[in-house]
Amino acid sequence: MQFEKVIYKAKIIQERFFFINSSKSEEKLILKGVTGIVLPGEMLAMLGPSGSGKTTLLTALGGRLGAAAAGTLSGTVTYNGRPYSNGMKRNTGFVTQDDILYPHLTVTETLVYTAVLRLPRTMPTPEKAQHAEAVLAQLGLARCRHSVIGGGLLRGVSGGERKRVSIAQEMLINPSLLFLDEPTSGLDSTTAQRIVSTMSELCKDSRTVVMTIHQPSSRLFYMFHKVLLLSEGNPLYFGKGSGAMDYFAGIGFSPSVAMNPADFLLDLANGVSGDGESPELDPADVKQTLVTAYRTHLLRSVESEVEGYDSQAKPGCADRHNPKLFKEWPITWIEQFSVLFRRGIKERKHESFSSLKIAQVLVVAIVSGLLWWQSDASHLQDQVGLFFFYSGFWGFYPLFQAIFTFPQERMMLAKERSSGMYRLSSYFMALTLGDLPMELVLPTIFFTITYWMAGLKPHAGAFLSGLFILLYSVLCSQGLGLAIGAVVMNQKSATILGSVIMLTFLLASGYYVQHVPKFISWIKFLSISQYTFKLLLSSQYSPGDTYPCGPDRTCLVRDFPAIKAVGLDDQAVCVVALGMMLVGYRLVAYVALMRLGVTKK
Structure with a gap:
């Protein structure tokens, strides 16, 4: 996946009466020209403080902004050299930050219904159910397979299990490209470690994983092949996770004490220099210095990597995303109606x-x-x-x-x-x-x-x-x-x-x-x-x-x-x-x- 000079301007509507806008909207620049590339077998982590544009960028890369988004997106995003299409949509997994699940369905029912709807019609329904069971076991959900999802006043599975159910829904289609928005948010360190480790295992099968993550532990940080650091929509770093600390040390920013690299990067994105020997700098000056340093030292090499990569050099990549394979709906209209009707009645x-x-x-x-x-x-x-x-x-x-x-x-x-x-x-x-x-x-x-x-x-x-x-x-x-x-x-x-x-x-x-x-x-x-x-x-x-x-x-x-x-x-x-x-x-x-x-x- 390649993305070049991605810019997003959002329209902020302050007042609304019913469904009619009753005040003039303001335009705000959310993403300010972000460029990067993620190869098969790599896991990219997007870091940054709240409001830095991580989720907006992830949604844009995943093709989920759609016609309903109140803003304009510019730049180029390609997948194996091709633009986003319905075929790509059905072969891409996207896990939202909030777990959107039906509370009264069990874990097994949730995955089986999703499998029947998303897997191709050439696969018999019993085989789809078996595939759902296999994914369920792969993510360690066998213990709660008959438990309801829960939510609100209905007690169900734990937060970590809910997150794994959301991930399992996307893994059912065996996606070659998987997006995750804050998959470890609100989870304990052990559960977060298990989820990221699972994603790392997926990458070994030439899959591409892109996720936003707020404050990973040092163990999680070094699992990421690439890291993108954002601050107020500006990229501050893009490259290997293992090279992030050396890069910032090379431009004059290093932590005063040994600390988690992710914490240090977030401090920089917030305008905190991290050098205890120098007087405290103005956060705005720190951010501007980091933006200028990125454009001076990193941007050209990132652009060269994006321009120089030939997707056709990877055997089988183009075939895996052949639009002809995903031109039709996975199942017929009457089958969709039948599954949705039964699921709706049950829920x-x-x-x-x-x-x-x-x-x-x-x-x-x-x-x-x-x-x-x-x-x-x-x-x-x-x-x-x-x-x-x-x-x-x-x-x-x-x-x-x-x-x-x-x-x-x-x-x-x-x-x-x-x-x-x-x-x-x-x-x-x-x-x-x-x-x-x-x-x-x-x-x-x-x-x-x-x-x-x-x-x-x-x-x-x-x-x-x-x-x-x-x-x-x-x-x-x-x-x-x-x-x-x-x-x-x-x-x-x-x-x-x-x-x-x-x-x-x-x-x-x-x-x-x-x-x-x-x-x-x-x-x-x-x-x-x-x-x-x-x-x-x-x-x-x-x-x-x-x-x-x-x-x-x-x-x-x-x-x-x-x-x-x-x-x-x-x-x-x-x-x-x-x-x-x-x-x-x-x-x-x-x-x-x-x-x-x-x-x-």
Whole structure:
């Protein structure tokens, strides 16, 4: 891998209202012309203090900045002389600093699902599972293979084991180029030693490993074949790890006492000279001196090495990254959908089918049934109120369940899509269909309990049509929640926006306000609640039905004020309108995911 004069300018946005930038962005120079080369069999460590640009450079080299990055990248990055491509993406491993894993899956399940998705279709599924078991054993995860990953309030494997699971996911594809972002962060020295030693063993098989690391021990430091030291985006050193101390001593910087080379390099990157005999120098002057020294003494030799290396001189290197070998997706669309659907059900069943949610719906259903206990035609206003309650409660509930879907899944989606694991369409379909069981079971139970407790029409046709309408409305509200979550991608902002939209729909549905001014009456044509309320009334009442409106007197149901304001006609229009919303909101969610740069296809 060769990289020449890599410059990255980031746009810093200080304020944001929902998904709209409400202030001018500022541009900040993060990387200031970084050049280097890493050969097969070498491990490069990027050192530097926080904010020096290590992770940005690693992400750029790994092709993970993508269209969503708020900045511009310039310079040249090649792999065996070729630019980054989808084929390279599927043959490159990238381990993020934060372990992005599903908490309810076991270690074995996590690796097997990843293997099925990432390994080529020519390999049978049982063989993929065996390969996952082999990688699991190679990284010392056999002891915890049946333990859940855990996270948050769910206890699972240890931090070191989680990191090794993340590394194992990338090793499944036998990558020739592996990137790791702070793989030893937060780990004890023994665990960190084990992980770096494993990476060193990988290099012996002509693989290339590039990692960022914050403060390695001296034992780890001397494992690195090459070291890149960064300070505020400027390279201060690039070369063999064993030669770093001699280089800085040669330009007048040496430690006053024996110390860890990595600690000394970090001191220099922070502007601390390390020479106890000279007066303390200004950190800015030290950094500038080191930048000038690098450009004077090292830059030309690094550029010569990059320019002089011929990737074709290494037999087999070009063939290993032949784009034709990785032109197609590892598995077919239907196989991707099947795996993602099963994985999604297994992961989200713990949340979707939680006893708390079931108890919440059951309690509200029973209380509602008792409040509307055996109401009859003489209590028409009460029955109308029940149908409006249906449209309101089952408008809000699925909306807020769906709003959190994509914000919670965003990091996992970005990680897996950047590795070329699956199409966005297969993921989208698997996720939305996987949520249907719980989305439909709970409202069915709720409607069944309240319908018969409230004493509504004891006819199968009326009951089934009302249930169908309610489920139809639930799917529309779910689609709206998915769209809001995908567009906003911020849970707090999405919740506020969803509340405003649904409350507006309820107010315009014709129950609270029956004489809406014409200049604002158009809102009802966008209201899920209005169409649902109207269809629920039509499922229970016909235009010719009557109700007792006085002593020995009956009136037409259609003339009842609360019903007359909404009407009992044009049911077909309501069904078509809800159908358009059901499809349209999901299309908005899908396009929003593409717009965010999560995917390129």
